[in-house]
Amino acid sequence: MLDIAAELHRWTLEGRDFAVATVVRVTGSAPRQPGAALAVDRAGEAAGSVSGGCVEGAVYELCRQALDDGITVRERFGYSDEDAFAVGLTCGGTIEVLVTPVRAGDAVRPVVAAALAAAAGGRPAALARVVDGPDELLGRAVVVGEDLPSGLPVPGDDDVPDLGRGAVPEVRAMLAAGRTGTVTVGADGSRCGRPVTLFVESSVPPPRMIVFGAVDFASALTRAAAFLGYRVTVCDARPVFATAARFPEADEIVVDWPHRYLATAEVDARTVLCVLTHDPKFDVPLLKTALRLPVGYVGAMGSRRTHLDREAALREEGLTARELGRLHSPIGLDLGARTPEETALSIMAEIVAERHGGTGVPLTGARTPIHHEPAPSPSGALPGTGPRGVASQDVASLDIASLNALSTPGG
Known part of the structure; x- marks a missing residue:
C-alpha cells in the first residue's frame, strides 16, 4: 500500500475509514507486482490498482466487506480458477491479495498511519504484515523506519512481542535494500516457535x-x-x-x-x-x-x-x-x-x-522469467544490488519493546 502512500496518508489525516487490498504474491505473468494496492473508503472512493483492471471489481467488493466486518482476509485470483474470466484475470498468472481494514479504533491503524506518514514524507519506512501463519496473527503489522512516532498500542498477546523481536531485524534488512517481498520468522527454535510469513513493503527515497x-x-x-x-x-x-x-x-x-x-x-x-x-x-x-x-x-x-x-x-x-x-x-x-x-x-x-537480476538477453525465445526476484548473493550482498553489490547501510527501527508495533486487526 505504500505505493499510494500520499493518498492514503491524506485519508488518515481526514479521519476516513478504509480497507486496503495489497498484492502479496504473484506467480506467472501478472499485470502488477507485489506491493500494488487498491484502497476503498466508506463512501466508496477508490485509490490505486491491484491488477491494472483485471480483477478490480472483485477486490473492490472484498474491501467493502472488510470495512463492514473488520476481518482481514487473503484471497487468490488465477487463470486456472473456474471463475477466471468472470473476474477478468486472463493474463495467465495468479495474484494473491491481503485485504486489511484500517478503521478508527482498529489497533492496526496507528501502525499503518505511521508507515504512510513516513512514506508520504519521503522518509524510509517498511510496513510488514503477517500473510501466512496462525489464523489469529493474520494481518498483524510491524513498522520500521526513521523518526517514527512512539506509543503504539499493546494488543496484549504474549506471542506478539517475541514475534516482533524476530521480525524487526528481517524487516530492517529488507528496508536497507529497498525491497518489497516476503520473509519468514518464528521458525522452530525461536522464542516464538511458530513459523510466520510476513509481507514487507519498503518505501525509500529515490535511488x-x-x-x-x-x-x-x-x-x-x-x-x-x-x-x-x-x-x-x-x-x-x-x-x-x-x-x-x-x-x-x-x-x-x-x-x-x-x-x-x-x-x-x-x-x-x-x-x-x-x-x-x-x-x-x-x-x-x-x-x-x-x-x-x-x-x-x-x-x-x-x-x-x-x-x-x-x-x-x-x-x-x-x-x-x-x-x-x-x-x-x-x-x-x-x-x-x-x-x-x-x-x-x-x-x-x-x-x-x-x-x-536480469540477463540482458532478448525475451523472444528465451526461457528466463520476465520478472526476476534476485536472491541474496553468496558474498552477502543485499538483494537488489546485483551480484557485485556491497551492503552496509543500517536503518533505524522502532523500539519494539516500547512501541509494540505489532497489532491486532479490528481492535
Whole structure:
C-alpha cells in the first residue's frame, strides 16, 4: 500500500475509514507486482490498482466487506480458477491479495498511519504484515523506519512481542535494500516457535545516480535516469561544462574534482556511479575510491583498450581482483548504440538488469522469467544490488519493546 502512500496518508489525516487490498504474491505473468494496492473508503472512493483492471471489481467488493466486518482476509485470483474470466484475470498468472481494514479504533491503524506518514514524507519506512501463519496473527503489522512516532498500542498477546523481536531485524534488512517481498520468522527454535510469513513493503527515497563527466553522453544519461526515477547528481571539475543550463534534468550540479567529491558524498547500497570522463587523470583516482564504496553499481565509459589500460593503472594503485570485478567497463549492454541517447539507453538497461537480476538477453525465445526476484548473493550482498553489490547501510527501527508495533486487526 505504500505505493499510494500520499493518498492514503491524506485519508488518515481526514479521519476516513478504509480497507486496503495489497498484492502479496504473484506467480506467472501478472499485470502488477507485489506491493500494488487498491484502497476503498466508506463512501466508496477508490485509490490505486491491484491488477491494472483485471480483477478490480472483485477486490473492490472484498474491501467493502472488510470495512463492514473488520476481518482481514487473503484471497487468490488465477487463470486456472473456474471463475477466471468472470473476474477478468486472463493474463495467465495468479495474484494473491491481503485485504486489511484500517478503521478508527482498529489497533492496526496507528501502525499503518505511521508507515504512510513516513512514506508520504519521503522518509524510509517498511510496513510488514503477517500473510501466512496462525489464523489469529493474520494481518498483524510491524513498522520500521526513521523518526517514527512512539506509543503504539499493546494488543496484549504474549506471542506478539517475541514475534516482533524476530521480525524487526528481517524487516530492517529488507528496508536497507529497498525491497518489497516476503520473509519468514518464528521458525522452530525461536522464542516464538511458530513459523510466520510476513509481507514487507519498503518505501525509500529515490535511488541516487552520480554521473562524473559533464559531456554530451552525460546529458542524455541524466535525462534517461531522471525518467526512471533516479535522483541525479552531475559532477565535473570544469565549471564551464558543469552548468544547470546544460543539465536541466539533474537534481544537483557539483563543480569539484570527482574523486574528492565522491570521498565525502552520501552513498548507499542502491547508489549508481557512472564514470563518463574517460580521462586517466580523473578516472583512476575516482575509480580507486568508487570500487571500495558500498554502492550498487560502478560503470566506466571507454573503449576496450582504454579499459585494459585503466585496469592496469588501478592494479598499480593496489586494487584487488575482487574490487576490479565490480567494475562494469566498457559501460552498458551491447545494443549497437551510437548516439548519446542510444548509449544512455544501453547504460540504463545494464543498470536495470543488474538491479533486478536480469540477463540482458532478448525475451523472444528465451526461457528466463520476465520478472526476476534476485536472491541474496553468496558474498552477502543485499538483494537488489546485483551480484557485485556491497551492503552496509543500517536503518533505524522502532523500539519494539516500547512501541509494540505489532497489532491486532479490528481492535
